[in-house]
Amino acid sequence: MQDGSMSMDQSGPVTDWSTDAIVERREAFYAASQRAFVPYKTPLIFRKGVGQYLWDETGAKYIDLLGMNVCISVGHAHPRVNAAARAQADELPHCTTMFFHPVPAHFCEELAATMPTGHDWVVHLTNSGAEAVDLALLMARSHTRNTDVIALQTGYHGATFGAQSVTGISGFRHNVVQLPGVAFAPEPNQYRGQFGAGVQPYLDALDTTIHRETCGALAGMIIEPVQGYGGIVPMPQGYIKGAAERVRAAGGLLIIDEVQSGFGRTGDAFWAFEDHDVVPDIVVMAKGIGNGYPLGAVVVKRAIAEAMDGKFLFHTYGANPMSCAAGRAVLDVMKEEKLQDNARDVGGELLQRLRKLQQKHDIIGDVRGKGLMLAIELVKDRATREPATDETARVFDETRAQGLVVSKSGPHRSVLRLVPPLCLSMADLDQVEAGFDAALAKA
Numbered sequence: 304m305q306d307g308s309m310s311m312d313q314s315g316p317v318t319d320w321s322t323d324a325i326v327e328r329r330e331a332f333y334a335a336s337q338r339a340f341v342p343y344k345t346p347l348i349f350r351k352g353v354g355q356y357l358w359d360e361t362g363a364k365y366i367d368l369l370g371m372n373v374c375i376s377v378g379h380a381h382p383r384v385n386a387a388a389r390a391q392a393d394e395l396p397h398c399t400t401m402f403f404h405p406v407p408a409h410f411c412e413e414l415a416a417t418m419p420t421g422h423d424w425v426v427h428l429t430n431s432g433a434e435a436v437d438l439a440l441l442m443a444r445s446h447t448r449n450t451d452v453i454a455l456q457t458g459y460h461g462a463t464f465g466a467q468s469v470t471g472i473s474g475f476r477h478n479v480v481q482l483p484g485v486a487f488a489p490e491p492n493q494y495r496g497q498f499g500a501g502v503q504p505y506l507d508a509l510d511t512t513i514h515r516e517t518c519g520a521l522a523g524m525i526i527e528p529v530q531g532y533g534g535i536v537p538m539p540q541g542y543i544k545g546a547a548e549r550v551r552a553a554g555g556l557l558i559i560d561e562v563q564s565g566f567g568r569t570g571d572a573f574w575a576f577e578d579h580d581v582v583p584d585i586v587v588m589a590k591g592i593g594n595g596y597p598l599g600a601v602v603v604k605r606a607i608a609e610a611m612d613g614k615f616l617f618h619t620y621g622a623n624p625m626s627c628a629a630g631r632a633v634l635d636v637m638k639e640e641k642l643q644d645n646a647r648d649v650g651g652e653l654l655q656r657l658r659k660l661q662q663k664h665d666i667i668g669d670v671r672g673k674g675l676m677l678a679i680e681l682v683k684d685r686a687t688r689e690p691a692t693d694e695t696a697r698v699f700d701e702t703r704a705q706g707l708v709v710s711k712s713g714p715h716r717s718v719l720r721l722v723p724p725l726c727l728s729m730a731d732l733d734q735v736e737a738g739f740d741a742a743l744a745k746a
């Protein structure tokens with residue numbers, strides 16, 4: 304380190320940490336395709352993270368309620384995870400999947416062990432969630448020999464062509480012909496879904512989608528048990544089970560996307576689908592399983608994966624041993640530090656405190672979620688539930704001034720999404736509550 308703004312390791316190139324230079328360099332060299340993914344008018348630059356805390360380049364400290372978009376599960380820079388990755392990097396940073404290596408194989412065994420017992424689970428590792436979604440769709444289509452897939456409106460599944468085709472939010476769909484063979488059903492959003500609260504109307508609408516918008520023979524349906532970018536929309540009890548019955552009756556498979564909701568985040572279960580009395584056929588996971596190291600996976604019943612036997616399909620870094628070593632350590636830390644229990648307890652307390660704020664601030668229309676996957680939805684009027692998009696932007700900007708990192712989500716950008724590292728503690732909640740209280744007052 305030369306001074307506060309320049310750093311150079313002995314052998315590497317110089318990094319300029321001065322704020323203006325970072326902004327200028329990014330504007331000069333980042334493609335326009337990345338411009339919309341910037342939440343604040345004044346850029347936020349992070350330099351350091353430990354546990355549930357982040358520090359910007361000026362040294363200001365924040366409580367991280369976003370976890371780098373749900374990637375940080377056990378805490379920033381967890382020493383055990385970093386040590387595992389570092390040890391593997393020192394020995395062999397990469398080993399292509401065509402050669403055998405024990406670390407990814409152990410990791411696959413350990414991931415399979417997190418699934419419901421009594422089924423024969425196998426694993427295909429990928430680099431990212433979207434790749435895992437693409438693969439899940441391919442597996443479902445290969446196994447069933449059907450094409451049509453159902454997805455939910457306001458679902459998000461990733462940016463690749465396949466994942467984008469099952470994403471039901473216009474802001475994430477680009478102005479190109481999307482892949483065919485996808486029909487959308489209304490999401491059973493209990494606060495602002497088109498049929499209001501209840502499950503049966505949404506299952507009836509799914510029947511209609513199957514009968515009117517598909518050929519009647521399905522490859523599958525993809526569901527997030529708690530929609531993430533859709534604005535933290537938990538599937539109501541009975542919906543996933545009812546949907547699975549209908550989809551299976553049409554020859555299709557149940558694909559569950561746990562990229563945001565999984566890995567102990569919802570507190571009561573390791574995988575959010577476990578609360579819904581269903582066993583999926585395919586489970587897609589990424590983000591928190593690597594705690595910041597790039598890692599995704601499809602966990603699938605063996606008989607389904609067998610349909611792809613004999614065809615080449617690989618992801619170059621899919622079974623990268625360094626990421627897998629990190630993934631194994633993350634699984635250990637989750638258990639040792641009882642982070643699923645922590646998500647349940649701290650998340651439960653935070654939910655109560657947010658409900659208290661709802662009584663004080665009329666702009667809060669709904670507070671919802673489970674464990675450490677929570678949302679505050681802002682409305683202009685509690686009776687009409689008109690989304691308070693501009694007000695949400697103001698509150699969001701103010702949360703930063705209060706030392707909180709959150710995100711705006713939902714199709715109207717009117718939901719504050721809270722998905723912190725699972726090590727958020729009870730001691731952090733006073734600052735979180737006071738920060739939201741002050742920010743909401745500026746709505």
Ligand SMILES: Cc1ncc(COP(=O)(O)O)c(C=O)c1O
Pocket residue numbers: 431432433434436459460461462527531532560561562563589590599
């Ligand atoms: C629910 C869900 N599925 C899939 C993806 C795609 O994952 P990735 O961005 O790693 O490709 C995301 C990413 O945000 C997601 O939230």
